[in-house]
Amino acid sequence: MAQLCLGTVQFGMKYGINNTLGQPAEEKVFEMLDTAIEGGIRVIDTARAYGTAEILLGRYFENRKDIDSLQIISKLRPNIIDDHAADCYSIVRKEFEDSLKRLRLQSLDGYLLHTPQYIYNSEIVKSLQRLKAERLVNHIGVSIYDLQEGYAALETEGLDYVQLPYSILDQRGVQEGFIPKAKEKGMTIFTRSAFLQGLFMMENEHIPAPLKHVAPYLITFENLLKKYNIDKTAALLKFVCQEKNIDYLVFGVDTNEQLLQNMHICKKQKIPDAFMEEVKHTFVNIEKSIIFPSLWADGKKAE
Numbered sequence: 001m002a003q004l005c006l007g008t009v010q011f012g013m014k015y016g017i018n019n020t021l022g023q024p025a026e027e028k029v030f031e032m033l034d035t036a037i038e039g040g041i042r043v044i045d046t047a048r049a050y051g052t053a054e055i056l057l058g059r060y061f062e063n064r065k066d067i068d069s070l071q072i073i074s075k076l077r078p079n080i081i082d083d084h085a086a087d088c089y090s091i092v093r094k095e096f097e098d099s100l101k102r103l104r105l106q107s108l109d110g111y112l113l114h115t116p117q118y119i120y121n122s123e124i125v126k127s128l129q130r131l132k133a134e135r136l137v138n139h140i141g142v143s144i145y146d147l148q149e150g151y152a153a154l155e156t157e158g159l160d161y162v163q164l165p166y167s168i169l170d171q172r173g174v175q176e177g178f179i180p181k182a183k184e185k186g187m188t189i190f191t192r193s194a195f196l197q198g199l200f201m202m203e204n205e206h207i208p209a210p211l212k213h214v215a216p217y218l219i220t221f222e223n224l225l226k227k228y229n230i231d232k233t234a235a236l237l238k239f240v241c242q243e244k245n246i247d248y249l250v251f252g253v254d255t256n257e258q259l260l261q262n263m264h265i266c267k268k269q270k271i272p273d274a275f276m277e278e279v280k281h282t283f284v285n286i287e288k289s290i291i292f293p294s295l296w297a298d299g300k301k302a303e
Contacts, residue, residue, distance in 0.1 A: 002241045004266055005043040005073075005190060006036045007252040012046075012053025024254060026056060032256050033060050037070070039263045045163075045190070045250045046103075047075035047114055048095065054102035062104045073110035073161070073190075074099045075143060080115075081124060092127035096136065107135070110161050113142040116149035119156060129158045139188070145292060147178045154185050163250065166191035168200075168239050169217060169283055170291040183245045192250040194240045197293050200232065214290045220282060228275045237262060238271045239279060 011029045024032070036044075046053045054074065061067050077095050081088055096111060111131060118124045119142050128140040141161030144150045150173075153159050162182055166173050170193065173179040179189055195201060204215050225232055240249045249266070253259040289295045 002191075002243065002246040002249045003043070004041050004263065005045050005248040005250045006033075006041050007192065007250045008044060008046040008053040008057065009050045010252040010254055011050070011056050013051030023051070026059070028256070029056050030060050032253060032259050033057075035256055035259050036263075037066075039260075041263070042069055043071045043073065043109070043248060045073045045192075047112075048077040048099055048102075049075065049114055054099055058102050058104035071109035072103060072105060073112065073139075074103065074108055075112040075114035076118070076128075078114045081118070081121070083121075085123075088121070088123040089127040089130060092124065092131070096131055108137045110139040110141065111137045112140070112161060112163060116142060116144045116146065118142070119144075119149050119152045125156055125159075132158065141187070145294070147172055147176055150178050150182065154182060154187070159187070161188050161190060163190040163192060165193040165291065166240055166243070166246065167194050167196050167291075168221060168236060168279055169196060169214075169286045171280065171283060172291075174243065174245070175280075175284065179243075179245045188247045189245060190248045190250050191240055191246050193293075194236050194249060194251060196291070200236055208296070211290065211296060213287070217283065217286065217290070224275065224278060224282070228272060230271055230275060231265075233261065234265045234269050235271060235275070235279075237265050238269060239276065241266050242271065242276060 011024065013023055044057070046057055048054060057072075076092060080095060081091050085091060100106065100108070111128060113119060113124070113128070131137050132140050139160035141159050141163070142149065142153045143163040144153070145165065147164075150162055150164060153162050164173055173191065182189055199211070199214065200218070200221070204218065207215060225235055237249065237251070240246060251262060253262065
């Protein structure tokens with residue numbers, strides 16, 4: 001059963017296709033962090049790219065005495081190193097130290113590559129390995145979109161964490177065998193986008209034109225919910241949480257009420273195995289133009 005990891009992109013910027021509330025105020029963020037920690041969540045995922053998220057977290061951590069039990073994961077700023085950089089380690093070290101300063105921490109549990117293609121750059125990977133060797137970070141890894149970078153990570157020595165999308169519409173990690181292989185290699189698996197950045201929650205009439213081709217899938221999903229009498233949020237979360245090889249479900253929230261609901265669902269509810277199996281057989285090979293948010297803006301089709 002996957003544990004919950006609180007994602008913080010919503011805390012640092014307006015995020016999500018169905019976000020009508022905008023970025024929450026600082027006091028609301030602190031309230032949500034209090035609720036998460038009191039509810040037993042111990043892992044928090046952030047990144048330099050998430051607007052002001054690291055800064056907000058730093059303000060929160062500075063005024064709390066009980067954060068030693070928390071595991072904080074951040075990520076290297078995307079596209080910060082070009083192919084001709086002479087000294088990758090100096091750049092990575094500075095970015096890492098800048099994140100520590102913003103977070104007001106002395107070390108991190110995890111530090112990930114936020115640019116998946118960096119997994120092919122041995123100097124950048126060696127820089128992460130050096131941070132780990134110097135005990136500035138406990139675990140290193142990569143956040144991916146395409147599985148090919150994930151497979152490259154499995155062949156890279158010393159990586160511990162891999163984060164990838166996984167949802168009812170995006171089951172590539174299991175269907176293509178990557179997640180079981182990663183577990184065999186001893187990797188800790190984090191999955192994100194259980195709500196597909198809020199797309200699952202949109203009314204059909206509000207879906208942007210480039211994404212109208214998702215409507216038949218959403219209708220099929222709604223019919224399955226009715227068939228099994230399952231709440232939509234519960235189905236989306238528990239489909240991930242009940243996947244045996246996933247260690248952490250990274251999820252974000254806009255309000256404290258959402259957070260309380262999600263924690264309750266993951267602790268108390270279970271969805272039928274028959275629903276899980278039907279979903280796995282129903283949603284296969286969904287177009288990348290639907291499951292890759294980077295392709296949503298203009299409706300491009302991915303190869």
